[in-house]
Amino acid sequence: MRCHDCGKLVAANKAPEGSILFCPRCNNQIHYRFTNSIARTWALIITAAILIVPANLLPIMRVDFLGSQEYSTIMDGILYFFHSEEYGIGLIIFIASILVPLFKIIGMLLILLSIQFKWKTWLRHKAAMFRFIQFIGRWSMLDIFVIAVMSALVDFGSFTSTHTAHAATFFTAVVVCSMFAAMTFDPRLLWDS
């Protein structure tokens, strides 16, 4: 067996059936399969699919300007950049905040459904898609970074300042849930049937 943390190959053939083995190098528990992989991945992906609704519908940012408060959602922000002809930034935020989270949830749902119903087609593509979902996981926090930078830059006390609003929490939860879903998912399940 290969240790998931440090990659060391461990001979497990002499261990009694059902015993718990630890990596001799990094002491991480080693196993042929992730435990309860499919149930955990389902739970996390369903949670992410539910949370993505308030993440997009509720305001993600609050701008205080001379005592008046203005709220904006993710889509408002993207439209704002497009209206001010900042197409590059608008497109990056659209891809990172709307397309990528949706793609991750739909992609993982497709993989999970294909395991549950033992679909035997496009397995190679699904495996490649899973690796891509794992890879892009770390790039989805862009919206949160934008707001973090904005609140640091645009802070002139009571004159004008920027804050996060409710959707930021939901958005972060979506990203964290889908990252955990990719971590708990065992791609070997795809090939079982």
Ligand SMILES: [Zn+2]
């Ligand atoms: Zn190890």
